[in-house]
Amino acid sequence: MAVERRKKVEDLRSARWFAPDDLRSFGHRSRLMQLGYSEADFMGKPVIGILNTWSELNACHSHFPERVEAVKRGVLAAGGFPVELPTLSVDESFTKPTSMLYRNMLAMEAEETIRSHPLDGVVLMGGCDKTTPGLVMGGLTAGVPMIYLPAGPMLRGNYAGKALGSGSDAWKYWDERRAGNVSDEQWQGLQGGIARSAGVCMTMGTASTMTAIVDAMGLTLPGASSIPAVDSGHQRMATDCGRRIVDMVWEDLTPDRVATSAAFRNAAIVAMATGCSTNAVVHLIAMARRAGVDLTLDDLDALGRDTPLLANVRPSGKDYLMEDFYFAGGLRALMLQIGERLDLTCMTVNGRTLGDNLEGAVVYNDDVIRPLSNPVYHEGSLAVLRGNLCPDGAVIKPAACDPKYYRHQGPALVFDSYPEMKKAIDDENLDVTPDHVLVLRNAGPLGGPGMPEWGMLPIPKALIKQGYRDMLRISDARMSGTSYGACVLHVAPESYVGGPLALLRNGDIVRLDLDNRRLDMLVAEDEIARRKTEWTPPPPRFERGWGWMYSKHVTQADKGCDFDFLERGFGAAAGEPDIY
CATH class of the missing domain: 3.40.50.2300 (Response regulator)
Structure with missing residues (x-):
């Protein structure tokens, strides 16, 4: 296809560095020559x-x-x-x-x-x-x-004649290992077979x-x-x-x-x-x-x-x-x-x-790429929730969780940090039932810091050994894209800044209603307001450097977690640098 040239050589950005007959451009050309290039290699290109x-x-x-x-x-x-x-x-x-x-x-x-x-x-x-x-x-x-x-x-992973998916099968077999169903030898084989190439x-x-x-x-x-x-x-x-x-x-x-x-x-x-x-x-x-x-x-x-x-x-x-x-x-x-x-x-x-x-695209296997008449799931992959736990939104992946959790109500089991959660989850005597709602907070953009992929909270070991492999989990964290399960993520505003998740307590009833896109704690509004007055901000995560800058300017999950000063509309861009 012939190229329609809108630019001439003199319009190139690089020409401003290399073309002028002045001292600055002399320096630019000489430094490229120092790297072993001739003017014919770069001038006018x-x-x-x-x-x-x-x-x-x-x-x-x-x-x-x-x-x-x-x-x-x-x-x-x-x-x-x-x-x-x-x-x-x-x-x-x-x-x-x-x-x-x-x-x-x-x-x-x-x-x-x-x-x-x-x-x-x-x-x-x-x-x-x-x-x-x-x-x-x-x-x-x-x-x-x-x-x-x-x-x-x-390339697809492989172990013992089975295709392995990176991430997804790591979570799956880790649960089986915690349940005592995967030996050391099998675990090593999975470790070497799950990621086989660049x-x-x-x-x-x-x-x-x-x-x-x-x-x-x-x-x-x-x-x-x-x-x-x-x-x-x-x-x-x-x-x-x-x-x-x-x-x-x-x-x-x-x-x-x-x-x-x-x-x-x-x-x-x-x-x-x-x-x-x-x-x-x-x-x-x-x-x-x-x-x-x-x-x-x-x-x-x-x-x-x-x-x-x-x-x-x-x-x-x-x-x-x-x-x-x-x-x-x-x-x-x-x-x-x-x-x-x-x-x-x-x-x-x-x-x-x-x-x-x-034009010319072809589906060669209609079980891998389904037609509209036979989808894997009738709706798309994601749903956005609102409610008194997430007034600015939260996200769930319905297609990757058990449908029985689309409408679920149960008592909250709340953790304030990842180490606290991890210790409790591995306690086989933890007082937990399949109806409980696991909650991890202080894991959002500021609280994590950085909103780590902690949102697929592990199933408690006590339940793993009873055969359970999914339960409702809520956090202001993210989860790996290879994860799955009934996980509500990106709760905004996050708990670290005083979002409603910070006010939830153990035993409070939490209700998920996917059809109506709702996530709520069944707590009276006046009680929520009272808890809000008692809430105190956690200590800052950073006092210097990149982390300090990040914490001053990162937006919440519903705004994309970009820096406010980098978004379009914050102010005029610097534009092209002067060449002198």
């Missing part, structure tokens, strides 16, 4: 930044050094000049207390790295949970042409949810999110990203032309149809607010009520993993199934509309 979230502690991105070379190959083939820039990795497995504490740091770093360097366009390389929203948030506000390169899911979790966890969302928004090459990380097609896709971003620079195809209100709505619908992670709510809202799009919890709940779950992929689905999803046709095939619900006129980064990109 789009400079393409490759923002790489690789690290040696991020197993999901272990293939990224090779993918960078593939991107560079594409950039060079298209006549651009590629430069790799490292950014914060925010790996999900090792970052404590939670990678969510650093999502906004990555967003800030990405934005400022792009703005402060001579980059005409960028390829954003991510995939592990917070890297996708962090990079996209930064890229949206930086405003230069961008294309997202998703890490891709790892790539993100191969369940429809947060990583695959977020890359699917960005794919549906049109910020990746069509269907790129479905390609397994170690498939040769992933290498070819990386090279295609390099080629395409050069053309995007000449076309001046900036992210504001792609990340529109309609594109966000498309992304939310697709997320619901995939059986998305509950974390998608926080990240979708944060990205939308960066783009100046008004997307609310109520909007997401409305879409959730009307969008059937079509991807039969764990944990919301029962049988399959992301590798199966890819071979069944991938995200393009799923979007084809719900095409009548999408705005197919939306522009995407390949310069074509979403409708154009779905």
